Amino acid sequence: MSHDGHHSIVIPAPGPEFVPHTVAHHFDSPVQEFQSMKLGFWLFLATEILLFGGLFAAYFYFHEAFPETFRVGGAQLDWRLGAVNTTVLLVSSWTMAMGVRCAQTSQKQKTLMFCALTLVGAVAFMVIKFFEYKAKNDHGLVVFSELFSGYNEATGQLAWFKDYDGVMANVPHGHMFFAIYLTMTAIHGLHVVIGAGLIIWIMKGTAKGRFHAGYYLPVDLVGLYWHLVDLIWIFLFPLLYLVP
Amino acid sequence: MSAHTHNDHGHAHADAGHDHGGGLQMGHHHVSSAAMFFNVLAILLVLTIVTVAVSRFDFGGANMLIAMGIASVKASLVIAIFMHMKWDTAINKIVFLSSFLFLSLLFIFTLADQATRRVDHEMHTTRTPVDKQWVHPSTLEKH
Incomplete structure (x- = not known):
């Protein structure tokens, strides 16, 4: 009962503004294609959870070891900017969910609109992040130009941690909080940038009419990726900006 | 749902007992x-x-x-x-949610280690009285 490989399966377009989808030849059916791709993507998302999980484990370990360092370090971040960024990501997660829903119901223009709104959220998040990083750079808490310079030979100090205002002078290992802050937010930010690129790709396909009720899989998967970005931030916000 | 009207477009490929055209075209999608x-x-x-x-x-x-x-x-x-x-399907739920199970193992053993050891963190770095800065141990050995 296996597919003979000579006839490709075509999912018809629901309207003139859409194009039909041809099921990849190595799948027997549209269902198999959908479920295989979806399972593969959930597996990938599981590895993403484990990637960030390692960083969260590091956070919890050092938070336990140096609670004062984390409290004082967290106070150096602007929780208002963090809260604004949390709101931006939550709203963009909603617009993405709506975008997927509109793709499922073959509403081309609405899919484009919701994807565009999600993209605005991604850009807004990164702009706010840029100004946060700039402030950290200006106070010498994360000196970006010295990030890979290791230790200063003469003083034995970390090259990227200068703490011009001495805000971390009275707590041990002040650099530890900012090392974790930078690593976690930078890897998260990288995901935001990749997600934005994927959303642009989805918008191109949507404009061409590739995604509709019969085939919306790529929109669905990019949506899942974007929700994961939101998911990680939900934990990063209280841990970094409101250090418990 | 328009996706479920697929079986009437008369595709030659659809054969009996095959998922294709059986109303499961995109799987159990939920709007x-x-x-x-x-x-x-x-x-x-x-x-x-x-x-x-x-x-x-x-x-x-x-x-x-x-x-x-x-x-x-x-x-x-x-x-x-x-x-x-x-x-979503049971297999997708298991795959994704199991990552949190393994993550909890990582957290439990990491924090168990943290909670049960006595580390004198001063062994790793020391505050020098001159500049009140924390310095890396590699520089201390030169003194």
């Missing part, structure tokens, strides 16, 4: 109501305000548990509703 999505967003935003509000109070060691508890509720809503996990 959530827009109202539910909006309600979830509203709850997520309210919980964000709650997160900030409770951080203003000192509950001692409970602050971390409260913050992570609220974050977990928010994360669960995102996974179940926005990510459609509630309506």
